[in-house]
Amino acid sequence: MDKILKSAREKISVGERLNFDEIIALYNENDLLYLAESARRVKEFKSGKNIFYTINRHINLTNVCSSNCPLCAFQCRSGDEKAFTLEIDYVEKILLDAKKIPDLNEIHIVSALHPEKNFDYYLDVVKLTKKILPNVRIAAFTPVEIANFAEKSNQTYEKILMTLKNFGVTNLLGGGAEIFSPRVREIICPKKISADTWLEIMRIAHKLGIKSNASMLYGHIETIEERVEHLLKIRELQDETHGFQSMLLFPFQPLNTELGKKFNLQRVGAWEDLKMIAITRLALDNFENVKSFWVMLTMPIAQLSLAFGADDLGGTIGEEKIIHAAGVTTQKNISRADLEKIIRETNYIPVQR
Numbered sequence: 001m002d003k004i005l006k007s008a009r010e011k012i013s014v015g016e017r018l019n020f021d022e023i024i025a026l027y028n029e030n031d032l033l034y035l036a037e038s039a040r041r042v043k044e045f046k047s048g049k050n051i052f053y054t055i056n057r058h059i060n061l062t063n064v065c066s067s068n069c070p071l072c073a074f075q076c077r078s079g080d081e082k083a084f085t086l087e088i089d090y091v092e093k094i095l096l097d098a099k100k101i102p103d104l105n106e107i108h109i110v111s112a113l114h115p116e117k118n119f120d121y122y123l124d125v126v127k128l129t130k131k132i133l134p135n136v137r138i139a140a141f142t143p144v145e146i147a148n149f150a151e152k153s154n155q156t157y158e159k160i161l162m163t164l165k166n167f168g169v170t171n172l173l174g175g176g177a178e179i180f181s182p183r184v185r186e187i188i189c190p191k192k193i194s195a196d197t198w199l200e201i202m203r204i205a206h207k208l209g210i211k212s213n214a215s216m217l218y219g220h221i222e223t224i225e226e227r228v229e230h231l232l233k234i235r236e237l238q239d240e241t242h243g244f245q246s247m248l249l250f251p252f253q254p255l256n257t258e259l260g261k262k263f264n265l266q267r268v269g270a271w272e273d274l275k276m277i278a279i280t281r282l283a284l285d286n287f288e289n290v291k292s293f294w295v296m297l298t299m300p301i302a303q304l305s306l307a308f309g310a311d312d313l314g315g316t317i318g319e320e321k322i323i324h325a326a327g328v329t330t331q332k333n334i335s336r337a338d339l340e341k342i343i344r345e346t347n348y349i350p351v352q353r
């Protein structure tokens with residue numbers, strides 16, 4: 001066996017941290033069942049037999065976006081046939097409906113970067129959410145949106161985050177990280193904030209006591225080395241702040257995207273999804289949870305991922321627009337009973353977060 005691979009396997013057997021070359025060696029070895037068994041051992045050490053889930057309602061406020069990322073199927077220009085923007089009275093209606101969901105514990109708000117909506121609009125949504133659902137966690141906005149609010153209102157990231165926290169935002173979302181490589185970002189999302197800005201906003205949020213998730217978008221034009229570099233940058237920030245709760249992996253959905261058309265991309269297969277979940281569980285030794293976002297993975301792959309180191313199946317969702325714009329045909333929500341049944345089939349124990 002190759003020396004680096006041997007070292008990786010030895011480290012895994014004693015729970016030591018893997019380095020860049022060792023993670024690459026494990027990826028290239030492609031021994032899926034070894035990765036599954038090793039990642040599952042880490043998962044069970046971290047969270048035992050528990051698999052977490054959330055009863056939540058997603059709200060996408062608008063799909064009108066000034067960023068025009070080639071990776072995105074969700075965005076629209078103002079005036080497009082598919083364009084929508086929820087006015088505050090409509091958001092109120094959604095929240096009042098959500099209030100009827102038994103045991104709801106999270107509202108999840110993520111949107112495009114509307115060129116005409118200012119920070120006050122988003123703040124009003126947060127205030128209204130807090131008013132209608134005072135005991136529900138508000139997981140809202142990615143660093144990309146935070147940077148947009150800061151630019152539009154001429155305030156610092158810290159001020160924006162502090163204001164959101166004061167009005168009820170408890171968690172920042174982990175999206176917009178994509179792949180940190182500047183080479184890739186220049187092609188897939190040239191106008192989006194840089195990797196350094198994404199990391200800096202997360203650093204500030206964590207220091208202010210706002211927890212968040214982290215993410216990676218894989219399966220487009222990135223190299224395996226760029227994926228591993230991305231994971232290690234997230235691991236480095238976690239060493240510093242300990243503010244990340246879960247890591248999410250998003251397989252790129254090429255349908256209806258400029259990027260997919262330009263490079264003739266196909267969605268990666270289940271093997272790649274499961275391998276990346278196991279590799280991530282092994283690489284991110286300082287993360288408590290690895291989350292499988294079932295709406296993107298499809299439920300059969302998400303369920304299988306529980307044998308590959310994932311320990312969180314995400315939420316019941318309620319309604320989802322961003323991923324479905326890319327042609328994903330998974331259902332848009334799931335009942336608590338169905339989510340728990342899917343978890344129990346794996347012999348793990350469903351636990352609401």
Ligand code: SF4
Pocket residue numbers: 065066067068069071072073074075111112113144189192
């Ligand atoms: S990925 Fe986000 S920022 Fe980029 S175009 Fe889509 S909605 Fe806008």
